[in-house]
Amino acid sequence: MVRTFTRRSALACALALALPLPAFAFPDQPIKVVVPTDPGGAIDGIARVFQKAFETNDFLPSSVVVLNMAGAGGTIGTRAIKDAEPDGYTIGLWHDGIVTSKAMGVADFDQTDFEIIGATGFADLGLAVSQKSDFASFEDMLAFAKENPKTVKVAANIGLPVHFVPMRVATEAGADLRYVQVGGGAKRYQSLLGGHTDTALFSTQELVQFQESGLRPILMLTEERVADLPDVPTAKELGIEVVAPSPRIWLAPKGTPADRLEILRNAFRDAMNDETVAQQLRDFGLNPTFVEADAVRNQLQVALDETLPLVPQARQVEK
């Protein structure tokens, strides 16, 4: 008796699951956004801009919760996104570090192991020196570096984009620099000011902020000059073919249904058309344009292709 009942209800459940449920439109429950950093950073801030936008407007029918999962160069968080149920209810935000983590062998996955929703803008990057530095311009520094290999010291976070991007510039320009583990943006700034290292990579936002307190931006890795720093030349102007935008990429687990991804994409597009959101993103030093998934995929592929040949050199930083 009991058994038949169980079987019958099991059958009913199976049938119910097999049937399409048009009544429950995606999303009908909160969407988890995994942020692979601690609260307070730039990436976390961007996630919260969208959380707020989805809360106050009707770009998305359900709310968004931000889950911070920092650690191991972001791979704790990105791994959690990758391994989540591919139902569209877990997504995440990350940047081009996804490429360098794979290149360094810290993660055994890269962007191709995710569905890419798109990028909500990108940060421009550039190199700076201390205002007390002997190098008046990037060309000065380059000329010196070419004559004296391994003497110009780059403050970096080994194995992350701030390490690989300057290395791409140096390789492209034909110079050999010395890379020193220093840490995050504030520490790199401190190291340059203390005269312990010569140059380091920063985002435009950091360049503008630190310019007032002792740094001199010398090179932008952008297609065109940046409005906030009109006097700083781009690498391209100097014949160095490195354009390294750092996109803010929204990821979903592989196998997330295409229609759900499209709903999310539309929500992001709508949010970015909102002037308040756009302004908040600009405050984070981002270009507030939605970058489509294909473009993001191409950018990341280029970054990966240019990073991989540098890995043997990158691993040799240690004496």
Add this chain to the structure above:
Amino acid sequence: MVTDLFGALAYIASPVPFFWVLLGTTLGIFVGAVPGLTGGMLIALSIPLTFTMNSTHALILMVAMYVGSVSGGLISATLLKMPGTPSSVMTTFDGYPMAARGEAGRALGLSIGASLVGGLVAGVFIVVLSVPLSRWATTFGPFEYFAMVLMALVLIASISQGSMVKGLLAGALGIAFALPGLNPSDGQLRLTFGWHELDAGFDLLPVLLGVFVMSQIIIDALEIEKKGQPISVGGAKVLLSLSTWRRHWGNLLRSSVIGTWIGILPGVGASISSMVAYATARSVSKEPEAFGTGSEEGIVASEAANNANVGGALIPLITMGIPGSPIDAILLGALILHNIQPGPLLFVNNADFVWALIAAYLVANILMFAIMTLCVKWIARLMVVDRALLLPVIFVACVVGCYALHNRMFDVWVMVFFGLVGFAMARCKVPLGPFVIGFVLAGILEEDLRSGMQLSDAGFWGILDRPIALGFIAVSVLTLIWPFAQSALARRARDRRAKETTT
């Protein structure tokens, strides 16, 4: 500088910051007074609760807790003969005998007053020293930091309570647990055994909560029946006359300076401060035989020094990002979690924040004095609160706090694991302070050493170009050798004397 300080004091006097300082001081005094609860516990537990708070509010709250907890310990030390916090151990030696012969009010009054003076003297040092020190520290490169941290580790090992071997063992164990995870110096994973949960290593917060809180919960739970019978304060006057203080001013000043200085030395906690100040007070006292039987001088020395230590230890924290004591290691973690980069540039980039911390420290000392003087009788009654009611709440807070950190269960298991480690260490009488300091400093030590080696082709020998770093190394070597040299010298002197007597 003076205008900065007054601006910050005005900020602390505004309602919301004042509320946090008041709350922090009160809670600090409470956990300080209840044996089995410590300031380290309270502050570690507060970190996750302050995630969403404004970072200035969060840190002034924690600094106030720190001040309160170091002071609260004197109540249970005096009335229960149980140090409420480790730093009030020395106060039990004279505070309790005094209270036992019916002078509880006077003993408490002396302790509270001495705490205030110690705190304020250290405050003067913070105000005067921090800016020049942080300016000097901007010239510090990786080798200087490496050498300074190395000196800190050696100092902890040599001055920590109990045997040097156990101190070293605890420090080494702390360093060992800091090794797994992504190694920043070469961007590679280390000792994770393919277990991805361990890719980020053990996080500071679960380790702290485990070692300080979880282990204490286990210890307290095993002795849940144990209760003290406090001596009643009665109607005795706690506020003492100025003439009493005039008699003690030399001792007060000396002990405060000792406390501040030991606080500045990285890695040495408040308990060492009060021990050194107590020993010094006894050696210069006119009646050294009174120490241990209810000497007023002993109480004053111990309490002035442990409060001064709090202030002293804040100096290396805010100027260099190097924790001066285990609790400062927790505050360092809190700063980082609130996205504030501790170090010499804190004064340049977040001057308002630093001055607010300093002002909160000063105000917390004054509030501590006011609260303790007015409410000591009621706090004395809280001391015997049933721990069966407290422990489950604290345990839940630990679990939630660890989970909230990275939203994963792994950190909760790490906390439980380190609770067992801490419990085992406490059972074997291995000190927890060096463990935590070793855990915190290992990362800084390694990263700075390797950064220094990456700076030039000379590798490690690049340190020969850095006189300040060499100076720190020399101090470390001397500290290591000194005890051995001292005993060797003493032996030789004894031998000579023995020879002289035989001939």
